Amino acid sequence: MKRGWFCQLxxxxxxxxxxxxxxxxxxxxxxxxxxxxxxxxxxxxxYCCFFILPIVLGIYYSMTDWNGISPTYNFTGLTNYIKIxxxxxxxxxxxxxxxxxxxxxxxxxxxxxxxxxxxxxxIKGRSIFRTLYxxxxxxxxxxxxxxxxxxxxxxxxxxxxxxxxxxFSSNILANKNLAMYGxxxxxxxxxxxxxxxxFLAGLQTIPEELYEAASLDGANVIQKFRxxxxxxxxxxxxxxxxxxxxxxxxxxxYIKSLTEGGPGGATQSIALMIYNHGxxxxxxxxxxxxxIVTGVIIAGVSAIQIKFTERKKVQ
Amino acid sequence: xxxxxxKNLLIYAFLGFGAFLILVPLYICIIxxxxxxxxxxxxxxxxxxxxxxxxxxxILENPKLYYAFGNTLLxxxxxxxxxxxxxxxxxxxxxxxxxxxxxxRVLYYFLLIGIFIxxxxxxxxxxKLMSGLxxxxxxxxIILYIAQATCESVFLYVGFLATVNKxxxxxxxxxxxxxxxxxxxxxxxxxxxxxxxxxxxEGLAYWNDFMLxxxxxxxxxxxxxxxxxxxxxxxxxxxxxxxxxxxFVIASLPIVIFYIIMQKQIIxxxxxxxxxx
Numbered sequence: 001m002k003r004g005w006f007c008q009l010x011x012x013x014x015x016x017x018x019x020x021x022x023x024x025x026x027x028x029x030x031x032x033x034x035x036x037x038x039x040x041x042x043x044x045x046x047y048c049c050f051f052i053l054p055i056v057l058g059i060y061y062s063m064t065d066w067n068g069i070s071p072t073y074n075f076t077g078l079t080n081y082i083k084i085x086x087x088x089x090x091x092x093x094x095x096x097x098x099x100x101x102x103x104x105x106x107x108x109x110x111x112x113x114x115x116x117x118x119x120x121x122x123i124k125g126r127s128i129f130r131t132l133y134x135x136x137x138x139x140x141x142x143x144x145x146x147x148x149x150x151x152x153x154x155x156x157x158x159x160x161x162x163x164x165x166x167x168f169s170s171n172i173l174a175n176k177n178l179a180m181y182g183x184x185x186x187x188x189x190x191x192x193x194x195x196x197x198x199f200l201a202g203l204q205t206i207p208e209e210l211y212e213a214a215s216l217d218g219a220n221v222i223q224k225f226r227x228x229x230x231x232x233x234x235x236x237x238x239x240x241x242x243x244x245x246x247x248x249x250x251x252x253x254y255i256k257s258l259t260e261g262g263p264g265g266a267t268q269s270i271a272l273m274i275y276n277h278g279x280x281x282x283x284x285x286x287x288x289x290x291x292i293v294t295g296v297i298i299a300g301v302s303a304i305q306i307k308f309t310e311r312k313k314v315q
Numbered sequence: 316x317x318x319x320x321x322k323n324l325l326i327y328a329f330l331g332f333g334a335f336l337i338l339v340p341l342y343i344c345i346i347x348x349x350x351x352x353x354x355x356x357x358x359x360x361x362x363x364x365x366x367x368x369x370x371x372x373x374i375l376e377n378p379k380l381y382y383a384f385g386n387t388l389l390x391x392x393x394x395x396x397x398x399x400x401x402x403x404x405x406x407x408x409x410x411x412x413x414x415x416x417x418x419x420r421v422l423y424y425f426l427l428i429g430i431f432i433x434x435x436x437x438x439x440x441x442x443k444l445m446s447g448l449x450x451x452x453x454x455x456x457i458i459l460y461i462a463q464a465t466c467e468s469v470f471l472y473v474g475f476l477a478t479v480n481k482x483x484x485x486x487x488x489x490x491x492x493x494x495x496x497x498x499x500x501x502x503x504x505x506x507x508x509x510x511x512x513x514x515x516x517e518g519l520a521y522w523n524d525f526m527l528x529x530x531x532x533x534x535x536x537x538x539x540x541x542x543x544x545x546x547x548x549x550x551x552x553x554x555x556x557x558x559x560x561x562x563f564v565i566a567s568l569p570i571v572i573f574y575i576i577m578q579k580q581i582i583x584x585x586x587x588x589x590x591x592x
Contacts, residue, residue, distance in 0.1 A: 028488065028493075031493050031494050032494045034494075035408070035493070035494035035495050035498070036408035036411070036412055036419075036494070037408075039404040039405050039407065039408040039498075040405050040408050040409065040422070042401050042405075043401045043402060043405040043461075043465060043469075044405070044422070044426075046401075046458065046461055046462045046465070047426060047429075047462050047465045049462070050441070050444075050458055050459055050462035050463075051429055051437070051462045051463065051465065051466075052428075052429075053440075053444065054436075054437040054440040054441045054444055055432060055436055055437055055440075057440035057443070057444065058436050058437060058439065058440045061439070061440060068439065068443075115333065118326050118329055118330055119330070121323075121326050123323055123326055123327065127579075127582075129330050129334065130582055131578045131582065132334055132337060132338075133333065133334075133337065134581070134582060134585075135337065135574070136337060137519070138519060138570055138571060138574045139523070139567055139570075139571075140522070140523030140524075140525065140542055140545075140567070141523065141525065142523075142525045142542050142545060142546060143523075143542075143545065143563045143566070143567055146545070146549055146559065146563060147340055147341075147343075147344050147560070147563060148340065150556050150560070151340055151343065154359070154556075155343065155359050158359070189336070189337070189340075194585075197582065197585050197586055198585075200586055201585070201586035204586065242430075246431075246433070249433070250433045250434065250435070252526065253525055253526070271433070271435055274435045274438075275435070275438075278435075278438070278439050284439060287435075287439065288436065288439055288440070290435075291433060291435035291436040291438070292436055294433055294435070295431070295432050295433050295436050298431055298433060299431040299432070302431055
C-alpha cells in the first residue's frame with residue numbers, strides 16, 4: 001500500500017507528538033504557550049502601532065499648541081482643555097449633538113424593535129421583507145446622503161407646494177428649525193437596518209413555550225412584551241444602545257454631505273467641528289483635545305448604560 | 316380567525332409602508348439616471364420617456380472609475396483576508412488562556428478599549444504617523460483597516476468562543492494533536508457562523524468607508540477608492556445630478572449584486588452569530 005508523502009509526514013508527526021505527550025505533560029503546555037504567543041503577536045503589534053500609538057500621540061499633542069504644520073511647538077499642559085470648557089461654541093455644538101443623539105437612539109431602538117417584531121411574525125414573504133429592510137445598510141452613508149440631499153433639495157419642495165404645506169414647500173435642510181429632523185430621517189432610514197436585524201436575532205432566542213405558558217396564566221399582550229420579550233432582548237439592547245450612541249455622538253458623513261453644519265451652524269456636530277478645526281482652520285492640537293473630551297463623554301455614558309442593562313439582566 | 320386575519324393585514328400594512336419608504340428614494344435615483352438633464356428637472360416620478368444612456372456611457376468611459384474599482388477591491392479583499400488569518404487565531408488564544416493567565420485577561424481588555432474611543436482622536440496623529448512612515452497609500456490603508464477591526468472582531472470572536480464546548484478540543488489534544496492542529500481542524504470550522512458575521516460587517520465597512528480613504532488616499536486619482544471617486548465626481552458635476560446619480564448606481568452596483576446573491580447567507584449569518592451571550 002502506497003501512501004502519499006503528506007500522510008506519511010502527518011503520521012510521523014503524530015507519533016512524535018504522542019511520544020512527547022507520554023514523556024511529559026510539560027511539552028504540550030509549552031506548545032500551547034508558544035502557539036498562543038504566535039497567534040497573538042501579529043494582531044497585537046499592529047493594534048499597538050496603528051491604534052494605540054496614535055491615541056497616545058494624540059493625548060500628547062492635545063497638550064501642546066501645535067498647528068500641525070510648523071516645525072516647532074510648545075508644551076502647554078491643560079490649556080487647550082481649559083479653553084474648551086470656557087468655549088461657548090463647543091457647548092452649543094455639544095448641546096445640539098446630545099439632542100440629536102437622544103432622538104436618534106430613541107427612534108432607532110423603538111423602530112428597530114417594532115420592525116423586528118413585524119419581521120418575526122409568521123407571514124408570507126417575510127424573507128423578502130427581511131432582505132429589503134436590510135438593504136439600506138449595504139449602501140455607503142455617502143451615497144445615501146447624496147441621494148437624499150437631492151431629494152430634499154429638488155423633490156420635497158415641489159410636493160410640499162402641491163399639497164399646500166408651507167413648511168415643506170422649501171428645502172427643509174435650509175430651515176434652521178427643521179434641518180436636524182431631515183438629517184435624523186436619513187440617519188434612521190439607513191441606521192435602523194442593522195439594529196433591526198440584531199433584534200430579530202434576539203427574538204429568535206425566545207422559546208415559544210414561554211409565550212404559551214404566559215397566555216395560560218392569563219397574561220395580556222403588553223405584559224408578555226414587558227416581561228418576556230424585553231428581558232430576552234436586553235443583551236441585544238445593550239449592544240444596540242452602545243452602537244447607536246456612538247454613531248449619534250460621532251455623526252459625520254451625513255451632516256458633511258447633507259448640510260455641512262448649516263444653516264448658520266444649526267446642525268454643526270462634534271465630529272464635523274473637530275474635522276473643521278483640525279483640517280481647515282489649523283487648530284490641530286485644540287481639535288484633538290476636543291476629540292478626547294468627546295471620547296471621555298462617550299466612554300462614560302456607555303459605561304453607565306452597560307451597568308444599567310447588566311443590573312436589569314440579573315433581576 | 317378574523318382577529319388573526321386583521322392582525323396579518325396590519326402587519327402587511329406597516330411593512331408595506333416601510334418598504335415604500337425604502338424603495339422610493341432608490342426608485343427615484345435609478346429612473347433619474349435614464350433621463351436627460353432637462354427631463355429630470357421637470358418630472359421626478361414618471362418613468363423616463365426614452366432610455367437615455369449617455370449618463371452611463373460618460374461614466375463608464377471615465378478611466379478613474381476602473382482604478383477606483385480596482386483599488387477598492389484590492390484594499391477590501393486583502394484587509395478581509397488578513398483579518399481572517401489574524402483575528403480568529405488571536406481570539407482563540409485569548410479566549411482559552413484568559414481563565415489561567417492574568418496577562419491574557421489584561422490583553423483582552425486592552426484590545427477592547429478601542430470600542431469607546433472615537434475615530435477623531437486618532438485621525439490627526441494617524442496621518443502624521445503614516446506620512447512619516449511613507450505609507451500614505453493603499454498598503455497603509457490596509458494596515459489601518461486590520462488594526463481598526465481588532466476591537467470589534469476580538470469582542471465578537473471571544474464572546475462566541477465562550478459558548479463553544481471545549482470537549483472537542485480536549486479530545487483532539489488527547490488524540491495527540493498539537494495546539495495549531497487543534498485550532499485549524501477543530502476550532503476554526505466551529506467558528507464559521509461568527510466568522511461569516513464578522514467578515515460581512517467588516518467587508519461592508521471597508522467597501523463603503525469614506526473617512527479613512529479621504530484622509531489617506533485623496534491625492535492622486537490613481538489611488539482613489541469608489542467612495543472618494545463618488546465624492547469628487549459629485550463636487551465636479553454637482554449641477555448635473557442625473558450624471559451623479561448614475562455614478563452612485565455604478566459605484567454601488569458591485570456590492571448590491573453581491574448582496575442579492577448572498578442575501579440568505581448575509582441575513583442568516585448576521586442573525587445567527589450576532590449576539591451570543
